[in-house]
Amino acid sequence: MNTKITEPIKNIFSAQKAPIAMLLIFITMLFFKTPFYTRYNLIDLINSNSTLLIVAMGFTVVLVAGGVDLSVGGVMTVSGIIAIKLINSGVSIPVAVLVSILFGAAIGAINGYLTVYQNTEPFIITLGMGVLLTGVAQELTTARPISGENPAFQNLANYKLFGVVPALVLVMIVTVIVVVWLLRSTSFGRNCYAIGGDYEVAKYSGINVLPTKTLTFVISGVTAAIAGVMLSSWVNSGNSTYGDQTALYIASAVVVGGTSFAGGIGGAFKSLLGVMFIGILSNAFNMLNIDSYIQQLLVGLFIVGIIWLDCYARKVKRETV
Amino acid sequence: MNKFKLLSILMLIAVMLSACGGGAAATEAPAEGGNNTLVFIPGSASNPSQAFGFKMFQKHAAEYNFDVSMLDGKADVAEQTKAINNAVAQGADVIIVNPNDALAIVPAMKAAQEAGVVVGIFMAAAAPGDSTFFVAVDDKQAGGVVVQGILDLFPDGATGVEIGGQAGHPAAIDRHDGFTTALADHPEIKVLDYQNPQQWDAAMAQAIAEDMVTKYGDEIQFVFCHWDNGATGVINALKAAGMEDVLVFGVDGNAVAFEQVQSWKNYNSIGQNVETIAMKSMEIANLFLAKDASAKFDNIVPFDLITKDTFGNFTPPEW
Amino acid sequence: MNKKITTQSIIAFARNNLIILGIFILAIITSFVEPNFLTVGNLQNIMRQFGPLIMLSLGMTFIIMGGFIDLSVGGIISLVAVVTVSLIDPIGQVAALMVGVVIGLICGLLNSFLIIKGGAFKQSEALFLTYGMSVVFTAVALIYTAAAPVFLTYSKTDYSIFTAIGERFVGPVSVSFIIFLVCLLILYIIESRTHIGRSICLTGGNMTAARLAGIPTEKTIVFIYAVSGIMAAIGAVVLASRVTIASPIMGKGYETQAILAVVVGGTALLGGKGSVLRTVIGTLLIIMMSNCLNLLGVTTYIQYMLRGAILILAIWLDNRKQYSEGN
């Protein structure tokens, strides 16, 4: 009798840690008198995490197909700088944005070529690519922030639809919807799951594994570039220091959300929850005015805790077979 | 999958409910106990000068009737923008920011000002309109002080190197620009090389200094390093090469600087008195809160030039 | 015919020793452009700059050979450095150094405890656990010093033993280099001759099979993380002694550099194959690259670009070599 009730609850706890933890934060915050529950804060919460969410979407696609892309921070930085520089030199905004996105796609294609066709370790190659792009960003800007001179560029991220919804959030929502649709309902997306789940099987099932997997890197490059352009528009400047810490942050948020590094498991929506969880966590900490070093400690412990619990749940499952 | 959906929907409902329940942006929270709230947002709470700055805000908060708290900029522009917005959400009366990137946080600061918050820039310059005011030493002036110091020791001119601060950091940029500008009038002083490390990391400064020492050897008569902790690395490099006579300039005037002024033959530090800047920030903020017409946008705090002759006049700070 | 064989064997040699070849080419170019490169002073420079990174990389080699990864070394460096430097005044140099190494050991044991108890036997699982631990260690370091740097006050205390590690030379060889040689020797003997060394390779090769054949895989995991922790601590001490100032974020970025050094050296990221000797070469490439580029007057911005490009190239070429061998 009892197990009938406890089993599902146990299952939820073992399978959906990020949403549960998020819910707990929401509930906890009810008991504190903070401005957490204000429209301003909640919109800001979504708005300020939007660029990360956009990056996380492409990152998820790569992970699902069994790769990893640690160069997203570098792509973000450089594409934002390219957009600003082009616009400042008089190129029209759509063209500049397009060039930036193409740049992201090109870096993704190089990553894809090296890791998929040349069969190298994506973890290391994209790490190296990130280092390279940091240098490119610094060289492009001589390590100084450059300001956007065309005020229209700011509207890309900051325009308020109906006076409430920032354009950045809209772009994020569109990206999320596209990637969710891509992964769930297109044959490309399902092929990604197959490739990540079992590369050999996918190959023998007639899936064009090489181009498909390469395309995931291109998508990751594109979303990172979109995020970079939106970030630059949001803050109306470009600097080589943006995106410095993005890759591992996104990676741990996505994994906390439940997308597996091993490939084939997870999804865009889970990544959304993972990123929002860490975003909400630090927002709640800020609202509670928790000391920033303690915050850092707690965030670290949360990451360790959630991933450890995940591993532990799998271990228990393995051992009770 | 269904449980998953259920949970997501639950959460969405929670968000909706709360969004409806809450009021509009940044309602003027009535200050508790009559004190105004001040939120300090450093570029990074891990940066020692900023951590010390926060301590100084806390130390003197009562004198200026502030309740002080800190939100971390986490050495990232997006994070710092988030922090500014969080501070606005908290209903802060005053936000004091030490920017990671002078340009990138402008939109957030403007939004904050529109919401009626007094926004001060701490230890960095700003353009009018971007913030309500700023309080800083003039980093550009630091360059001039260095040039003067070099001329004091080498009246006929000298050759040396410059080691910058964190690539892309506003303070590093201003210090470099000020130095370059001041040098334009003094062709007798030649800078052989200029490099930026990736971070405010003494080990990186030391590696750069060591390689410069190898390359230029005794041509190096002075080293301008953008921060005193980095200068520690520079001194190590010089020591190892036996170049004990080189003039070293640092910026900050922290405890390390006081130590180095005493232990190194020619060490000068351009001290920025964080405590003074913090107090000044609160003072100016109060003027703006009181809508006092005498409140100025730009508030330059003079340097403390710390040398062998002058260090006795100052008390070494705790950082 | 004879000539053909020699060219072939040269190509074969070049293929097998790409990294060494790269280091030589780099050195030759630099010494032509900048004569100061081949001075005793500069070689001593390289020797000292080599110190901190090589220690971590050596520890990281064992971790990667065992099929795991350790992103926490950055945090360990920060923590050990601030604690060690801050303790010299109250408890003395030798005791402080010992405390530092013990802290590194404890951090490593903590990592392995989490990994074993959580059953995080996949590299990716270990990656995120240790990343989280790195954040935790750094936070502890920040809390410990309240973000202030810790430095030496020569006027008050004797630091001769501590600073000797980073500064002094014995004959033409720096003390840190001697420490490195000793560590290398010990680790190399462990790797090539001992039971635990073999166990590391076997665990990295196929943990399930190794465990079923009676290899103490869990002990092996504890061992590699303990070694990594200790080596990170030694690296932290060498680093702190070199720059004589310790900040609670000084370890940032070292973990990725160490991983790159190990992999560029030719140790397989997937585990089971590799050697600390290869890591020495990989680390040397990274250090030499920055030294040579500094001497050539290349700005740090372009250095970063080149560093990324050369790393990608090195890994790609090495991969092609292994690929053609596999066929």
Next chain:
Amino acid sequence: MDKNHSDPILEIKEVSKAFPGVKALDRVSLEVFRGTIHGIVGENGAGKSTLMKILSGVYQKDSGEIFFDGNKIEDITPVQSMKMGLSIIYQELNLVNTMTVGENVFLGRFSEMGGRKEVHAKARVLLDSIGCKIDTEKEVSELSVSDKQMIEIAKALSFDSKLIIMDEPSSSLTADEMQELIKIIHDLKNKGISIIYITHKLDEIFNFCDVVTVMRDGHVIATRNIDAISRNEMISMMVGRTIENEYPPRPNSVGEMILEVEDINTKLLKNVHFNLKKGEILGFVGLVGSGRTETVRALFGADKVKKKSIKVDGKFVNINNPIDAIKNGLAMVPEDRKIQGLLLQFSVDKNISLASLGELTYYGFINEKKERDISERQIKALNVKTPSGKTRIQLLSGGNQQKAILGRWLELKPKILVLDEPTKGIDVGAKYEIYLLMKKIVEEGGSIILISSELPEVLNMSNRVITICNGRITGEFDPLLASADEIMAKAFEF
């Protein structure tokens, strides 16, 4: 059927394929007729798999011609071959474990099928047509091996296959499931679909194949109607020499009690208890997942258990991990050679010395000379065919790999040797060698626990047989006295 015989669906003419150093196929010719079940037998390395991979387009042939359904096949990709109506069910199942049943059936054809709903609906129809009731939304990782096989068959049917190649489908099926499969194969045959059935098990060839082709060393030795060939003939064709018996005479050297196991309890196992005597071969009969592998893993300390009590040589012992087990004289050749047994990228030497490493270690150091001695001794004793001890074990054939693993354990002279599927995927010649080895081990005073899915193997090699079902011991037999049917009945006593 006579009419069909004149009408081949597949014609292979003089096909050759060489890999560096090996001639995998040498002018192979073969005809498969419509509506027949065509068996192909041959030792490992005979070229069966290579031939199948050429048919499916995984490999390209070097020379020769292939006609399928009247069309010449040239440079075909796996998908093209499936779309033409030629499907292969590989030995290693070709399913993505992390995806659902429905999506696996239509893997790579998501949009062709018209999206998620359609995929599941169409998969349902196909599964129903072969009488399979698995939920299409279920993840494949949760399924049993036989269920997975059904999904493979559904997948083959989804392409409207005219010819389905089954590569050792029975290797992990239980007898019951095998009956189900045979039924399906006959159904397919009645629908006019031809089957190529590749197997090691001669019984199956005689049970339901119409025609059989024997391959050896890249050649087709003969193709015969099933009633025109005898079992012994077939075996001698396969191995190129005459083997008198498939099994050596049963050893008979049972002595006093050496192992008493009481009360092994896990989530699956319930009070499992048995004993083993010196010089005895004890056979475990049961389905995959019945608890036979779980029992020996628990005994060996490989898995955690709630409770167990083990006596070796009359003394209680505490076995919490494989190291404890080895110390108490146990040894285990695990079920899955590649995953649990071998370190594929390591040398033969290192694979053999693995279990003895502790004994080779003095003050933490490995004595490498002794290590080589051990390896050389075992390579010689077990006749492991390898160029040298330094060769990577990956490059050896399955039989030689298995012998190396046996050598690893024999070096320890274990009192109790557990063999879990020791002959799985190994050709007839190597199998016989392993049987002889088992005989030698028990005659020298060792004891063996033998687990095998091949009932004849267990019955012919064991002194005593235990049946296990659903985590319980259900019976104990003397294989000389009991019939196979009696034993199987107990193995199915749920």
